[in-house]
Amino acid sequence: xxxxxxxxxxxxxxxxxxxxxxxxxxxxxxxxxxxxxxxxxxxxxxxxxxxxxxxxxxxxxxxxxxxxxxxxxxxxxxxxxxxxxxxxxxxxxxxxxxxxxxxxxxxxxxxxxxxxxxxxxxxxxxxxxxxxxxxxxxxxxxxxxxxxxxxxxxxxxxxxxxxxxxxxxxxxxxxxxxxxxxxxxxxxxxxxxxxxxxxxxxxxxxxxxxxxxxxxxxxxxxxxxxxxxxxxxxxxxxxxxxxxxxxxxxxxxxxxxx
Amino acid sequence: xxxxxxxxxxxxxxxxxxxxxxxxxxxxxxxxxxxxxxxxxxxxxxxxxxxxxxxxxxxxxxxxxxxxxxxxxxxxxxxxxxxxxxxxxxxxxxxxxxxxxxxxxxxxxxxxxxxxxxxxxxxxxxxxxxxxxxxxxxxxxxxxxxxxxxxxxxxxxxxxxxxxxxxxxxxxxxxxxxxxxxxxxxxxxxxxxxxxxxxxxxxxxxxxxxxxxxxxxxxxxxxxxxxxxxxxxxxxxxxxxxxxxxxxxxxxxxxxxxxxxxxxxxxxxxxxxxxxxxxxxxxxxxxxxxxxxxxxxxxxxxxxxxxxxxxx
Amino acid sequence: xxxxxxxxxxxxxxxxxxxxxxxxxxxxxxxxxxxxxxxxxxxxxxxxxxxxxxxxxxxxxxxxxxxxxxxxxxxxxxxxxxxxxxxxxxxxxxxxxxxxxxxxxxxxxxxxxxxxxxxxxxxxxxxxxxxxxxxxxxxxxxxxxxxxxxxxxxxxxxxxxxxxxxxxxxxxxxxxxxxxxxxxxxxxxxxxxxxxxxxxxxxxxxxxxxxxxxxxxxxxxxxxxxxxxxxxxxxxxxxxxxxxxxxxxxxxxxxxxxxxxxxxxxxxxxxxxxxxxxxxxxxxxxxxxxxxxxxxxxxxxxxxxxxxxxxxxxxxxxxxxxxxxxxxxxxxxxxxxxxxxxxxxx
Numbered sequence: 001x002x003x004x005x006x007x008x009x010x011x012x013x014x015x016x017x018x019x020x021x022x023x024x025x026x027x028x029x030x031x032x033x034x035x036x037x038x039x040x041x042x043x044x045x046x047x048x049x050x051x052x053x054x055x056x057x058x059x060x061x062x063x064x065x066x067x068x069x070x071x072x073x074x075x076x077x078x079x080x081x082x083x084x085x086x087x088x089x090x091x092x093x094x095x096x097x098x099x100x101x102x103x104x105x106x107x108x109x110x111x112x113x114x115x116x117x118x119x120x121x122x123x124x125x126x127x128x129x130x131x132x133x134x135x136x137x138x139x140x141x142x143x144x145x146x147x148x149x150x151x152x153x154x155x156x157x158x159x160x161x162x163x164x165x166x167x168x169x170x171x172x173x174x175x176x177x178x179x180x181x182x183x184x185x186x187x188x189x190x191x192x193x194x195x196x197x198x199x200x201x202x203x204x205x206x207x208x209x210x211x212x213x214x215x216x217x218x219x220x221x222x223x224x225x226x227x228x229x230x231x232x233x234x235x236x237x238x239x240x241x242x243x244x245x246x247x248x249x250x251x252x253x254x255x256x257x258x
Numbered sequence: 259x260x261x262x263x264x265x266x267x268x269x270x271x272x273x274x275x276x277x278x279x280x281x282x283x284x285x286x287x288x289x290x291x292x293x294x295x296x297x298x299x300x301x302x303x304x305x306x307x308x309x310x311x312x313x314x315x316x317x318x319x320x321x322x323x324x325x326x327x328x329x330x331x332x333x334x335x336x337x338x339x340x341x342x343x344x345x346x347x348x349x350x351x352x353x354x355x356x357x358x359x360x361x362x363x364x365x366x367x368x369x370x371x372x373x374x375x376x377x378x379x380x381x382x383x384x385x386x387x388x389x390x391x392x393x394x395x396x397x398x399x400x401x402x403x404x405x406x407x408x409x410x411x412x413x414x415x416x417x418x419x420x421x422x423x424x425x426x427x428x429x430x431x432x433x434x435x436x437x438x439x440x441x442x443x444x445x446x447x448x449x450x451x452x453x454x455x456x457x458x459x460x461x462x463x464x465x466x467x468x469x470x471x472x473x474x475x476x477x478x479x480x481x482x483x484x485x486x487x488x489x490x491x492x493x494x495x496x497x498x499x500x501x502x503x504x505x506x507x508x509x510x511x512x513x514x515x516x517x518x519x520x521x522x523x524x525x526x527x528x529x530x531x532x533x534x535x536x537x538x539x540x541x542x543x544x545x546x547x548x549x550x551x552x553x554x555x556x557x558x559x560x561x562x563x564x565x566x567x568x569x570x
Numbered sequence: 571x572x573x574x575x576x577x578x579x580x581x582x583x584x585x586x587x588x589x590x591x592x593x594x595x596x597x598x599x600x601x602x603x604x605x606x607x608x609x610x611x612x613x614x615x616x617x618x619x620x621x622x623x624x625x626x627x628x629x630x631x632x633x634x635x636x637x638x639x640x641x642x643x644x645x646x647x648x649x650x651x652x653x654x655x656x657x658x659x660x661x662x663x664x665x666x667x668x669x670x671x672x673x674x675x676x677x678x679x680x681x682x683x684x685x686x687x688x689x690x691x692x693x694x695x696x697x698x699x700x701x702x703x704x705x706x707x708x709x710x711x712x713x714x715x716x717x718x719x720x721x722x723x724x725x726x727x728x729x730x731x732x733x734x735x736x737x738x739x740x741x742x743x744x745x746x747x748x749x750x751x752x753x754x755x756x757x758x759x760x761x762x763x764x765x766x767x768x769x770x771x772x773x774x775x776x777x778x779x780x781x782x783x784x785x786x787x788x789x790x791x792x793x794x795x796x797x798x799x800x801x802x803x804x805x806x807x808x809x810x811x812x813x814x815x816x817x818x819x820x821x822x823x824x825x826x827x828x829x830x831x832x833x834x835x836x837x838x839x840x841x842x843x844x845x846x847x848x849x850x851x852x853x854x855x856x857x858x859x860x861x862x863x864x865x866x867x868x869x870x871x872x873x874x875x876x877x878x879x880x881x882x883x884x885x886x887x888x889x890x891x892x893x894x895x896x897x898x899x900x901x902x903x904x905x906x907x908x909x910x911x912x913x914x915x916x
Contacts, residue, residue: 107277109501110500110550111277111504112546114511115507115542118527118530119281119284122530122533123284199397202399203512206515207515209530222405229405229409229413233413244397244399466685468688471686471687471688471751472688473672474673475677475699476669476671476704477699477703479665485699490688490690493690
């Protein structure tokens with residue numbers, strides 16, 4: 001079961017990474033080039049049909065993988081950069097730092113991430129960079145909580161006690177002993193965070209606060225395609241499926257690690 | 259137990275104050291001026307200054323927050339910048355739609371998750387299918403699910419109307435018929451999340467000795483599952499309802515947009531895209547407060563439901 | 571073959587060639603291997619063995635509950651005389667009829683009184699539930715009966731205990747409640763699976779005394795499962811020793827303890843500290859060499875041979891011993907029991 005999960009997950013992840021990396025070679029058309037064939041149904045020359053400006057939807061979906069993966073990896077990295085140090089310090093140092101960090105983490109986790117992201121995005125303006133930062137900011141508490149719990153567990157083990165006994169400084173112990181022990185879990189959580197970031201960013205773009213056009217972006221593609229659902233269902237369901245399978249892939253890859 | 263509830267209430271109040279203040283200061287001070295947001299990026303400094311003065315955005319943030327909260331307690335949330343309508347009026351119109359959608363979804367998700375993972379026959383034959391359904395629930399974005407349902411049931415089969423909402427005054431049948439797809443959409447994530455938490459809990463409980471004791475009494479498999487295993491497995495799920503409230507709010511925003519339902523979520527999205535600062539702020543504050551209150555209620559419900567805490 | 575093993579005698583239960591095989595990820599495990607025994611009406615049979623010897627599985631099989639924790643194949647015959655006088659084979663009952671046996675004909679108490687009661691229900695509801703499941707009675711009558719049972723269990727304040735939740739009771743109290751649950755439908759057999767292991771020694775004595783008192787009052791039979799030989803001697807009429815899923819010795823308690831024939835029983839007895847028989851200087855309590863064999867890799871021949879001091883190569887490790895009579899009502903499964911008994915074995 002666990003094996004199947006990781007195989008499916010890693011396959012999906014690999015497929016979308018390849019799609020993003022080799023988009024120019026794989027996409028049949030220029031994703032930005034419009035034509036007179038507007039809102040065409042799927043055909044041999046346009047597998048997913050064309051959009052309201054006559055652009056090839058399949059090509060736009062393939063290029064959209066780039067935007068999604070950049071946001072996903074970028075936001076997850078951001079969240080890790082904030083969450084991991086805070087979680088480790090709270091879990092290892094305990095004391096005053098922990099007393100401040102825990103309620104803050106709990107508060108942020110309870111708050112509605114998408115709503116928060118919407119508010120911040122409209123204030124700072126939607127751009128690729130801003131989206132990465134906003135999503136990273138919304139997601140860090142989940143990571144901090146996980147890392148804190150893991151650090152607490154490691155902290156109680158005998159070898160940490162031994163390391164302390166020989167006079168190791170907290171910084172050294174965290175680097176040499178705590179980090180290697182929680183790395184696996186953090187890596188798994190990274191994959192899950194990528195999946196969450198892609199999920200949330202697609203929702204943001206669907207609501208109209210994503211990457212500004214004309215850059216192909218899955219959530220935005222779905223938003224436009226939705227209006228033409230009865231004319232060409234693949235115009236929205238195509239990019240929608242891409243979001244879904246990417247989210248699923250990263251989630252499966254992350255959750256199959258225990 | 260009473261002291262516990264009182265203690266929870268007392269900690270919730272500062273949390274609400276702190277988080278609403280944080281939200282208020284973020285949107286008014288840290289992230290830029292609301293006047294800038296309302297007028298757009300190319301607004302002239304004079305126009306911004308004029309607007310600041312009109313709405314009092316030039317006062318210190320703490321004064322603004324205090325004034326906002328004081329007005330809010332009198333039911334005055336300001337006027338919409340775009341429609342000039344009273345914000346509290348707009349919210350009271352929208353909120354029943356959102357609450358109804360949310361409640362149906364939680365109800366459907368929780369009962370489906372519990373039934374599928376408790377009924378002995380289902381547990382044995384549908385394990386694989388449930389696992390897949392859980393995965394679909396937590397990974398398919400609401401908009402994708404909603405659009406797929408519309409495509410399937412409205413465009414293709416023509417069974418259900420695609421525009422999701424009708425007031426109760428149109429008749430209960432029509433109202434509920436239009437509620438089907440939005441509720442299915444919003445409950446999917448919840449179903450998956452509940453099902454995963456509940457199933458793990460149930461498997462744990464099923465190993466405990468009192469389950470064997472119940473079987474040794476001669477009770478049927480069904481009775482053991484529903485009377486003895488379920489109440490113990492469902493306890494942690496109650497707290498989970500509170501924790502995932504935030505996620506649900508986000509889902510409601512997307513779902514209302516997909517099905518063009520006149521709820522708070524859609525009000526919020528149109529306010530966001532119309533740069534309507536008073537509405538954004540009011541809904542944001544409301545959502546934050548609501549989520550914390552729901553968390554609190556879930557905690558209290560857990561306390562009341564669990565005899566080990568209730569009688570200590 | 572088809573004639574019933576309990577027809578015409580005083581047996582309550584007659585088990586013949588019981589085998590329980592579990593399918594585990596690591597391969598099939600024969601938890602119980604061809605065990606036969608009888609339980610007479612009103613007697614106490616002690617089932618003695620180390621953990622992993624299959625004693626609990628054999629007991630669970632009596633209630634048709636051996637297969638609950640996994641996929642199990644159960645063979646053999648478990649004849650049970652019902653209260654109404656007719657008999658049945660527990661191993662061939664439908665799920666519905668099995669439920670009539672559980673709790674009503676055979677009741678069971680378990681090792682962990684801490685986790686045997688459901689934490690979300692009161693004591694009253696957990697006893698009443700057992701009563702109403704098998705008897706047509708009003709809720710008030712069932713409550714009255716529950717109160718009476720708690721009183722009979724020697725619980726100081728039965729009315730208060732009724733409305734208590736399990737976490738409010740001590741371990742001893744919980745086990746008394748469990749016994750009350752078990753006795754609620756007046757079963758003819760009580761299976762007690764290590765009922766005192768998790769309790770303090772003083773509480774342990776109280777529970778044993780309680781079980782004895784209840785037995786004289788109701789005349790039910792008890793199958794007492796334990797790894798503690800001292801306890802078995804105290805409570806049982808007969809004892810049956812199991813090792814690695816097989817029965818290795820059985821007989822009247824006095825006989826088995828005075829003249830143990832199986833080397834395993836002998837060494838078990840010698841590893842027991844005895845009150846009133848002070849150790850001589852330098853004499854040590856004996857420990858059994860080696861470990862209980864893994865259920866996956868059971869030794870060939872007599873399963874005890876790797877740990878047995880009387881083992882003879884080519885004999886004990888190749889031929890499985892059959893059960894032989896070695897005295898009145900006394901049976902043993904050992905190839906060399908005659909030599910050992912005569913003191914000729916080295």
